[in-house]
Amino acid sequence: MTRIAIVEGDGIGHEVIPVAQKVLFLLHPDYDFFPVEVGYGRWEQTGCPCKDNDISALKTADAVLFGAITTPPMKDYQSVVLRIRKALDLFANLRPIRGDGFDIMIVRENTEGLYSGIEEIEQDRATTLRVVTRRGTERIARAALRCVHQRKGKLTIGHKANVLKSDVFFRDICIAEAKKAGIVYNDKFIDALSLDILQHPEAYDVIVTTNIFGDILSDVSSYLVGGLGLVPSANIGDRYALFEPVHGSAPDIAGKNIANPVAALRSAAMLLEYLGDNEGAGRIESAITKVLASGIRTRDIGGSAGTMEFGEAITGILGKQG
Known part of the structure; x- marks a missing residue:
């Protein structure tokens, strides 16, 4: 049963x-x-x-x-x-954003990044450790690539590699996995991507990104379909x-x-x-x-x-x- x-x-x-x-x-x-x-x-x-x-x-x-x-x-x-x-x-958070003329799947890494849970609060400062591992990145990249295969589309890698070395690591691993799978890909800085997805949603298919960026991007994208009350998600392991x-x-x-x-x-x-x-x-x-x-x-x-x-x-x- x-x-x-x-x-x-x-x-x-x-x-x-x-x-x-x-x-x-x-x-x-x-x-x-x-x-x-x-x-x-x-x-x-x-x-x-x-x-x-x-x-x-x-x-x-x-x-x-x-x-x-x-x-x-x-x-x-x-x-x-x-x-x-x-x-x-x-480890894989799938958040579909579907509307008139566009069908986007945001694939968010779900267990590490800024939501690693490794934090410390002291009297004069607080720290949160942003953890991006090879294993975690490879498996979320492969999950995103499976979505691309099913949808026969393309992959966009969202990152902030111009500022964060951990995002250089994330981006490069995702690119390597996409090349290995023979998948067409591009990559965008997450801030520019957040604006462009609102202006040109039809240009996107599967987007893979890190934990907090995926959280924010999917909430922003909900504007396209009428708000958060309409958007579902799956958390898959x-x-x-x-x-x-x-x-x-x-x-x-x-x-x-x-x-x-x-x-x-x-x-x-x-x-x-x-x-x-x-x-x-x-x-x-x-x-x-x-x-x-x-x-x-x-x-x-x-x-x-x-x-x-x-x-x-x-x-x-x-x-x-x-």
């Missing part, structure tokens, strides 16, 4: 993930769904945001549907997201996979039934693709397109529908299709 771990997390995760889970259950009542509670809310209750047995539970799943986590700016608070990514070795909307926990709108569930729904579609159900993934995307075309939209994209109302419209269409 296929086992799916459901992690709502914090904030609007409690609203958008139940919508996505309901859709997954509608398409696959044969799946075994089980909850795993982690996050800031868990820390407030127990003093620990994520325990070892939570990680163990996630490792029993065939895939994880993940909501959003609040990470407070406290020096002694360990990021739950970073811990899970490292524990499950989810050799053994495990986790799917989550790109948006955060958004505590300012949590509990108000106004959060956009589309990113969570699209993350669920990516989960189905990972499990081999391309038809089910296509049905979710088709339902989203039909609901948006009917004028049912949440406030962030110009409508007045609530989270639950949007979700009910999606399940209504899928129910008719079934």
Whole structure:
């Protein structure tokens, strides 16, 4: 039996993930769904945001549907997201940006870089070690190249090699891997790339970059499709996979039934693709397109529908299709 771990997390995760889970259950009542509670809310209750047995539970799943986590700016608070990514070795973060006339896949290295977690705070300074390894760079480059092969496109390498020696290292390894694979590539400074992707999105196919640059670039690129409420992501490793909307926990709108569930729904579609159900993934995307075309939209994209109302419209269409 296929086992799916459901992690709502914090904030609007409690609203958008139940919508996505309901859709997954509608398409696959044969799946075994089980909850795993982690996050800031868990820390407030127990003093620990994520325990070892939570990680163990996630490792029993065939895939994880993940909501959003609040990470407070406290020096002694360990990021739950970073811990899970490292524990499950989810080294490839795939963030698709699709719209009218463009289809971009941002492939972000997910376990090192500035999010290495090697940090120190002293009285007069704070340091964060930016770790870029050969192994980490080779495997994220190869993951990006697999995407290029599947899409029959081209690779763009995003970096800041004019300033950072670690990015010279990253760029050169990515170029070597692209040449070895016979893939057409180019490279751009990440600041220029962030502007150009907004001006000429049709010029890009697969973009590979380091951890923090990929995080920022994908958030910037969400402007092209209407905002963070519409953008999904996949976190892939050799053994495990986790799917989550790109948006955060958004505590300012949590509990108000106004959060956009589309990113969570699209993350669920990516989960189905990972499990081999391309038809089910296509049905979710088709339902989203039909609901948006009917004028049912949440406030962030110009409508007045609530989270639950949007979700009910999606399940209504899928129910008719079934």
